[in-house]
Amino acid sequence: MAYETKALFRDDAYLSTAEGSVVAVNDRGGIILDSTNFYATSGGQPGDIGHFERADGSAIQIAATVTGETKSEIIHIPAEGQAALAIGEKLVLHVDWARRYRLMRMHTACHLLSVVCPFPITGAAVGDEESRIDFDLPDPSYTRENVTERLMEMVRANAPISTRWISDAELAGNPGLIKSKNVRPPMGNGQIRLVVIGEDGAVDSQPCGGTHVSETQEVGDIHIGKIEKKGKENRRFRIRFGSLPLL
Numbered sequence: 001m002a003y004e005t006k007a008l009f010r011d012d013a014y015l016s017t018a019e020g021s022v023v024a025v026n027d028r029g030g031i032i033l034d035s036t037n038f039y040a041t042s043g044g045q046p047g048d049i050g051h052f053e054r055a056d057g058s059a060i061q062i063a064a065t066v067t068g069e070t071k072s073e074i075i076h077i078p079a080e081g082q083a084a085l086a087i088g089e090k091l092v093l094h095v096d097w098a099r100r101y102r103l104m105r106m107h108t109a110c111h112l113l114s115v116v117c118p119f120p121i122t123g124a125a126v127g128d129e130e131s132r133i134d135f136d137l138p139d140p141s142y143t144r145e146n147v148t149e150r151l152m153e154m155v156r157a158n159a160p161i162s163t164r165w166i167s168d169a170e171l172a173g174n175p176g177l178i179k180s181k182n183v184r185p186p187m188g189n190g191q192i193r194l195v196v197i198g199e200d201g202a203v204d205s206q207p208c209g210g211t212h213v214s215e216t217q218e219v220g221d222i223h224i225g226k227i228e229k230k231g232k233e234n235r236r237f238r239i240r241f242g243s244l245p246l247l
């Protein structure tokens with residue numbers, strides 16, 4: 001049977017610690033809790049790592065977080081050699097916050113890049129050092145310099161970022177919200193989470209289940225590291241932290 005984990009990161013991406021109780025440990029040692037602030041790998045964003053603190057103060061190191069049989073079942077994979085947990089045991093959950101915050105900044109930067117480059121997305125991956133997005137983009141006028149400049153204008157404009165839920169019907173009536181050619185948002189459960197940048201989505205709105213910063217200035221200095229031609233009409237953009245290095 002599949003468990004339903006309460007995904008605390010969905011309502012508050014800034015919960016670096018939270019509490020949870022052990023609901024189950026699967027046959028591969030994966031830990032399932034009643035609720036968690038650990039993001040599970042999904043939508044191009046890697047899952048969280050960190051540790052669980054037990055009542056006696058000892059720690060269980062978590063090496064990965066993934067989804068199980070369904071998207072709402074979240075499984076925490078312990079590192080090798082961790083002690084076994086009891087069902088019902090209460091834990092304090094500590095996300096590796098330095099890493100997660102970088103992922104939130106990078107993930108938000110990917111949304112901004114999809115605004116600067118309003119072309120169909122064919123692939124994307126968020127990383128804590130570097131992210132990439134592949135676009136169907138035949139136009140060679142997009143350079144690392146001018147795209148970096150436009151990204152940083154949006155960072156400095158400090159638009160607020162929020163989420164809201166819309167119905168499947170509302171999404172079906174606004175097909176322009178979907179930018180990815182390959183990844184369809186999860187339809188059919190009646191509700192889609194929309195990530196909204198700017199007042200009333202003045203900058204952007206798109207379906208996304210990931211974690212983001214709450215205003216664009218938190219993204220900080222980023223630049224386009226490299227633009228690779230992946231085919232006649234496909235280009236891969238890499239986003240990196242820091243200012244554009246002078247060549």
Ligand SMILES: [Zn+2]
Nearest residue numbers: 107195208210
């Ligand atoms: Zn997102």
